[in-house]
Amino acid sequence: MIRFLDAGESHGKALVAIIEGLPSNFYIDIDKINEELGRRQQGYGRGERMKIEKDKVEIWSGIRGNKTTGNPLTLVIYNKDYENWKDFLHREAEKHEKIGIMRPGHGDMVGFYKYKTGDIRDVIERTSARETAIRSAVGAVCKQILEEVDILIRSKVESIEKYQDGKMNLFDEYTYSIIQNSPLRCYNKSIEEVIKKEIDRCKLEGDTLGGSVYISIKGVPIGVGSYTQWDRKLDAILSMGMMSVQAVKAVSFGDGLNTSLKGSEFNDEAYIKQQVIHRKSNHGGGIEAGVSNGENIDITAYIKPIPSVKKEIASVDLIKKQNVTNRYERSDVCAVVPASVVLENVCAFHILAEVMNKFPSDDFIDFKHMIKEYKEKVKKI
């Protein structure tokens, strides 16, 4: 059973997470976590702040010479921008101008009425997608562990605005290297060009763009998750994780959105070849009855356009209680690329958690051995 809590404001001193329940004796590669944080900060369409923050994680507990001890991990990512905000955030909120103008689409209004601190600044600081940096760090630790047991999580941008780059096999190394090198995490160069132009145009117009991300997970053994109770279904759990990421508004497994398929077409036909069960397709996205079936787990997450727009839209000043136009706070034009990275890592946490629910795991060596043994056993019919 692993779990974590994270904390921290967008311009506060640091983002912090505590992870409890990781197996001991796993060597954490901190550079690889930072690599994920770096990937998250890249992408065509990112705004100015990304130049300020070069996220680096520090691990304050739970390891000894980079090897996990079983003790809880503390992850810390300092906010470099904090120095500019320090005085502001440490003074009584009463002592400077409060933000009353809500930005529709953000949590400004709901937070203002829920927590009633009288200043939307307090809401912005936590609802900000900056929080995904620390959540990605948590996931990046899990991703490393998964890799060592041959479970790989990869992603690409499936579409931005109406432009479709589509799904493809992300475990074809050639294909994936193109995607990894693309500033838009796309495969098709022509689509990439069109999207770049669209992003440039939007930037000029003060507008933003959404899109979708395709995540594919390879190597999850048969039998992770359970159908015995609603809250143990792997797709339900993954769905919660992904929908909890800022700006995600829809989640689909396999060909879940393609309702034109009939049952006889949607079902992934099975057959034995050389003692191994194969499937002719993967419309189900690797999950049947809420349990992994050994095929790749394929997910698409839909990202709404960032609500921070320079374009004038109608809004309300909740303090002055009057109609106004929108307030703009520095932001990206398009967050689909970073979302792609964040979602890989968020999935990593949930996949590891559920794999660990199936296999004993105080110690990583045992854990790895047990999974390997199990995979061998279920491989051949």
Place this chain on the structure above:
Amino acid sequence: MIRFLDAGESHGKALVAIIEGLPSNFYIDIDKINEELGRRQQGYGRGERMKIEKDKVEIWSGIRGNKTTGNPLTLVIYNKDYENWKDFLHREAEKHEKIGIMRPGHGDMVGFYKYKTGDIRDVIERTSARETAIRSAVGAVCKQILEEVDILIRSKVESIEKYQDGKMNLFDEYTYSIIQNSPLRCYNKSIEEVIKKEIDRCKLEGDTLGGSVYISIKGVPIGVGSYTQWDRKLDAILSMGMMSVQAVKAVSFGDGLNTSLKGSEFNDEAYIKQQVIHRKSNHGGGIEAGVSNGENIDITAYIKPIPSVKKEIASVDLIKKQNVTNRYERSDVCAVVPASVVLENVCAFHILAEVMNKFPSDDFIDFKHMIKEYKEKVKKI
């Protein structure tokens, strides 16, 4: 904090649920629960079993003369079909023929390898959508409570196969009465006719159909859910609930799938009119930053076609370890209509749970009073 567990097999003695944490002093209308169970059993495209089962719930604990006492509720729905299965299910599984042929798309294979009882029958009995009867009963109790605090949950079929009936305002009573009386929970009679024919055709061909369901929730006050931690976001929680329902493969909030909208279009502009904050649109589906914003919560869930098809498809006998064709077990042609009812009730549980996390609720009278008072307070800016 409310929670429940449910249990029971498809052809076992009964489906049972225990609900813990409901407020006292609420009068449960058992007929209304049975009405929901009845609605779940109707719909064009339902199979033969629905003629056998006329689900009626019994409440064995937690009430006194129909009034809740604060004590946990036991809900019991007897399976009428049990009498025909009794001997079969009570004998040692060893004493009759085991099922080895997996039905792709169902949990047959994953359950066979996960729980290793040696008989797919044991898997079928729990993965069956029959479980949604008791989950609907749990939700139906919650739905009643929500109605008394003016939170209404309604649904319609949005599409079946490629035929779109679309979204519409379900709180327009005239509109909703047409939907409620439609055997396909559709509004447009012409679409209805086309779909009926498609279902008839599929039935003849031994195939099945999927589709989508639109759920709309009215009256959730501002501030339910929270953005402070990933697992408190209302959309994440609802998403988990819905994805856990058999055959649901995708979930979308508001216009979550419409990535062609720009930020300036997606944002739901706000303005004050007669001291009340209004929105010009509801693309966000009533949730901002994981918290309800007072607008209707609009969700679409996508239902895959039922995997049970008469049509021959390739499959595997996991016991005999050989290639075979599919095995057919009695089923419906199209489960989108019942899914519509189930999802209303599943949402009801989660909405009530989260509303109760915001408002004290040992006792229903206090609970109702508190919500009413709060709604008055936040109504006027």
Place this chain on the structure above:
Amino acid sequence: MIRFLDAGESHGKALVAIIEGLPSNFYIDIDKINEELGRRQQGYGRGERMKIEKDKVEIWSGIRGNKTTGNPLTLVIYNKDYENWKDFLHREAEKHEKIGIMRPGHGDMVGFYKYKTGDIRDVIERTSARETAIRSAVGAVCKQILEEVDILIRSKVESIEKYQDGKMNLFDEYTYSIIQNSPLRCYNKSIEEVIKKEIDRCKLEGDTLGGSVYISIKGVPIGVGSYTQWDRKLDAILSMGMMSVQAVKAVSFGDGLNTSLKGSEFNDEAYIKQQVIHRKSNHGGGIEAGVSNGENIDITAYIKPIPSVKKEIASVDLIKKQNVTNRYERSDVCAVVPASVVLENVCAFHILAEVMNKFPSDDFIDFKHMIKEYKEKVKKI
């Protein structure tokens, strides 16, 4: 991860529990559950009701020919007394006389003010120790599973009133057979006689007696529980379980109450003999730093005298709002003997849950194999 919820009133139709997460392929011996229920109903000092109820459990789901399938179990114990209470409990509470006189020491007052149903009857029905019947049934299933992996849970009465029968090795079969055959679960016949007389005397005087129960658990492998986070400590978890049993007011591990011991005396010295680590004592009660250390887990739970006394004591009528004398409701004179049985079974649930957290297993055969292998491995230094 196993969990359960239970429900049911003292005179309601039935007590019901749902257990989720048990491994498949375990053969449940229902007679053995009933045996535990029978043991719970015996004991010198039990009242009249025990003659009415001869508890028998029914398992409605989760098994097939007594073998678990991995699906959740439904346990049902019908209340025979229900027939006499049926009309009373099904009518509107409004239609008969309400109970307003609180019985100090029972939950009457707190329930009256918390759930505000206006009738203490509603409180009595759930706070009653009758609930321990179903909790014992849940535990009895766990106890069987533990026995199959050589984890044994036994108990005795340690004291009643000021009379001490003491602790002793419960895994000495001769000793334990005497205790099992004693109507007071005592070893010393002379003490037994004294206590019997005290109970008889109390019965005449309309008073009740408390005492203490010693529970000893053998065979829990090293390493169950964890010190990495406060809520994973095995003693903390067991403590919660035991304190949640009606009338338990104190819990102690090993020689936890003997503060006269110095550190050098309390520490359980360790040494190797024939490659096995032994301890010279077990003052720590088998748990170090919240983790099992392979020694017997020794616990004493203290049971207050049943609050239901015929003797006049000052009380309040919460409806009439006036001073009165106590109200008496049928009860036992001394519940220490049944508490002994209940606590064994309550411990069984928590021990199994925590053992399964270390050795998560979908299937009992694997589970058994894994524990056996582990025990072999850690046995020899």
Place this chain on the structure above:
Amino acid sequence: MIRFLDAGESHGKALVAIIEGLPSNFYIDIDKINEELGRRQQGYGRGERMKIEKDKVEIWSGIRGNKTTGNPLTLVIYNKDYENWKDFLHREAEKHEKIGIMRPGHGDMVGFYKYKTGDIRDVIERTSARETAIRSAVGAVCKQILEEVDILIRSKVESIEKYQDGKMNLFDEYTYSIIQNSPLRCYNKSIEEVIKKEIDRCKLEGDTLGGSVYISIKGVPIGVGSYTQWDRKLDAILSMGMMSVQAVKAVSFGDGLNTSLKGSEFNDEAYIKQQVIHRKSNHGGGIEAGVSNGENIDITAYIKPIPSVKKEIASVDLIKKQNVTNRYERSDVCAVVPASVVLENVCAFHILAEVMNKFPSDDFIDFKHMIKEYKEKVKKI
């Protein structure tokens, strides 16, 4: 719903906690948290390290100018001793001498076998009672919030070794001021002197002492906790919290250990005087049926002597696999005084959590108002 995770090693960079779910708009007094940390570090019988560490907490998130925002709090306590351990802890454990000699009574053996890092140092670092510094900080925040709603938590040393200072009314300000000023948190000066001498003697002999702590909680309104399900009982929850504190081996509520009382004596007689319900006694310790009854919640926790003794005792080197004598690591002689402070704060967390389950509140102003209103209402019968 509030929750927290903590992390950090005894000589690591810092101890860290994240608290989620606190109400907004509460002004945190950081000096008061540090005061609790200071109280924890005092007491006759504390060892050398206390001179090195003067714990100060930093709050990195969740506040703005000391006012809570609803966002999760990050608490950080730096370990001053870290500078001396830095190289040691950051190097590969492989690169210096490992600890193989277990200290009986500590978690050394169980951690060595559970997490298998090959060095007991990794276990010591987390099982150390140093962790109680951060848990006290978490509790200190909760304690402040409780004070503002007139819920006070106080403690004293009840006994050390066989010397009893006893229980008394801690809400008598004169009495409590004496206890607060006593280096042993005792009231009787003569007992204090005897204990001091005993501690001095033990120090010379290289031995340690245990004892007991009395905690009393005033102002918890009627109805916190619930009897409807075993895991909602307030005494069970508090019991878990206290037993999870290092060295606590037994927990008792009210006169829970006094089994010589009969039912008619143990029951706390009730009567009305000036429209208020009073009790003639508080044997039940303020909890009936797992729910607060408005009286003081009285608890005694028993603390075993610190296992770290200089005196020679038999032990085992788990690496060299041979019999040895004990290994000594710097420690206190008697930890009962700090335990007293720690337990106050640990109780504060659980009491606040359960009070917030009854009066959920996003915002402290509402929370305070709600509790005040409720207390007024239930005060008069």
